[in-house]
Amino acid sequence: MSAQFRTEKDPLGELQVPADALYGVQTLRARQNFPISGLKPLWPFVQAQVWIKKAAAMTHKETGRLEARVADAIVSAADEVLARRHDEHFVVDPYQAGAGTSHNMNVNEVLANRANELLGGKRGEYKPVHPNDHVNMAQSTNDTIPTNIRLAALSQLPALQRAFEGLRDALAEKGRQFDHIVKAGRTHLQDAMPIRLGQEFTAYAGSIDRALRRATQAADYLRDLGIGGSAVGTGVTVEAEYPALMNRYLKEITGLDVRVGEDRIQLMQSMGDAAAFSATLRGLAIDLSKIVSDLRLMVMGPRTGIDEIKLPAVQPGSSIMPGKINPSIPEMVNQVCFQVMGCDTTVAIASEHGQLELNVMMPVIAHNILLSMQILTSAATVLTDKTVKGIEANEPMLAYWVERSAALATALMPHIGYAKAAEISKQSVKEGILIRDMVKRDKVLPDEQIDEVLDLRKMTEIGVPGGAHGMVAGG
Structure with a gap:
């Protein structure tokens, strides 16, 4: 093994892991198997997995299933990760093997290696803290x-x-x-x-x-x-x-x-x-x-x-x-x-x-x-x-366009009927004349009623423009 690498072993055999990596052999396999997007895991996905590992160590310390010094070392390692001190060691592509086993093991290995360092051990030796036996205790990827x-x-x-x-x-x-x-x-x-x-x-x-x-x-x-x-x-x-x-x-x-x-x-x-x-x-x-x-x-x-x-x-x-x-x-x-x-x-x-x-x-x-x-x-x-x-x-411009809307003829409909209002709308567009001006020109309504019926503000509220009096039959 060169100074730049350490040898680690999993059930599939040995691999040369970068000596300075907090991750281990299973994470390295995932990197080799899934060079898909070049993306790293999003931070909340890392953070939540570390939260779970920290909580598990605290739980197992309380139940006595995990030795206190091991549990405390895992918690300390987790706190370092949560403080964003080891981001570069979470390296599994989002497109990975099913369920997220690779991501789970990436976190297990980082926490185990760092916990061992805190206890005086070395990266890759997994003594006294093992990624599966201790960090992953009573847990599954699933x-x-x-x-x-x-x-x-x-x-x-x-x-x-x-x-x-x-x-x-x-x-x-x-x-x-x-x-x-x-x-x-x-x-x-x-x-x-x-x-x-x-x-x-x-x-x-x-x-x-x-x-x-x-x-x-x-x-x-x-x-x-x-x-x-x-x-x-x-x-x-x-x-x-x-x-x-x-x-x-x-x-x-x-x-x-x-x-x-x-x-x-x-x-x-x-x-x-x-x-x-x-x-x-x-x-x-x-x-x-x-x-x-x-x-x-x-x-x-x-x-x-x-x-x-x-x-x-x-x-x-x-x-x-x-x-x-x-x-x-x-x-x-x-x-x-x-x-x-x-x-x-x-x-x-x-x-x-x-x-x-x-x-x-x-x-x-x-x-x-x-x-x-x-x-x-x-x-x-x-x-x-x-x-x-x-x-x-x-x-x-808002005022310009609203006065030119062919739909203003709708306000006339209760007073002159749908067909006549439609005719006025079409003729207004054809002649390029405002509805208001056409109504005045053709004396469609009495002059004193036009401004009331074509009150733009009132058209934006519930009600009948110009009132319901004088409506056409069936209007």
Whole structure:
């Protein structure tokens, strides 16, 4: 063995492991077997697995199953990892063998090697702390990885909530700020009845609020932990007091409100809770993407589009067209949302693809849920700070377009009937004349009634423009 490597052995034989690596032979095999994406595991996936190992050491110290000095060394090693001191040693590609055995062993080996160093031993000797016998005591990949997914997602939930609450509140504030501004409504991207710009933004805030509440409600199911299920959910090799003690220590370590799962076999078999939560992330992305697409439509121009709002300029928009400014942040958010929708499709397919006692597709489920949470959180924060808070209404253009809407003829319908109103709408477009001016010119209504019937602000509230008196038969 050269000074740069040490020899380690597993049931398949010997390998030369880098001498300075805290990981060991099984992790190295995984690196060799799965050079797939070049990606490293996302931090929450590492953190949650280390939380589980720390809680297990504390549990086994309390029950007396693990020698106190060994348990304490594992806890100390775990604390170093949680302080981000050993990130470079977590190296298994997210696309790995089923269930997450490689990730579990990566964590077991890092903690065992570091614990041995703390006790005066050497990396790779696994004395007195062994990755399987001590760090993984009473555990299996099959119960730790499902528990990891739940803990990891819950750990990222507060940041997601803060980001979307901030976005919701910023949109609601724009709703209040723009409440006095009447604009042209559009359905099918065609002229529709007026709406207030503030009403649009208030509705955006409501959509975000509802989507976020759905995600929070779905996340509650993730609080039920199946740790203690061991290999197939039955708890073989696990002490009877282990699940409750693990739950207590995990609460203490993570600060998360988690519960002892009632049916550990079910919690191992099914990824339904994770899939349901992922689906709510997709729902959040769908609403978010629709909102930013609307912003891109409303900012279209400035000369050849509707130009109803102004977004803060964040970068030059073209390498060839001087002065061009694009809606760069909304475009980024659209792309994030498309990625989240794709992630959820992966989660759904992988969640369905469990067999009998285990779903072996858990690594890709974990990666896609955590990636979705990460990029949604960042995108919502950037959108709030760099776009929504700085949106301005282009009131002259808003007023210009609403007066030219062919849909204003709808307000005439209760007074002159659908057919006559439709004729006026078509003729207005054909002649290029405002509905208001045509009504006056052709004396469709008495002069004193026109402004009341065509009151734009009143058209944005429930009621009959100009009142219900004098309605046509059947109107």
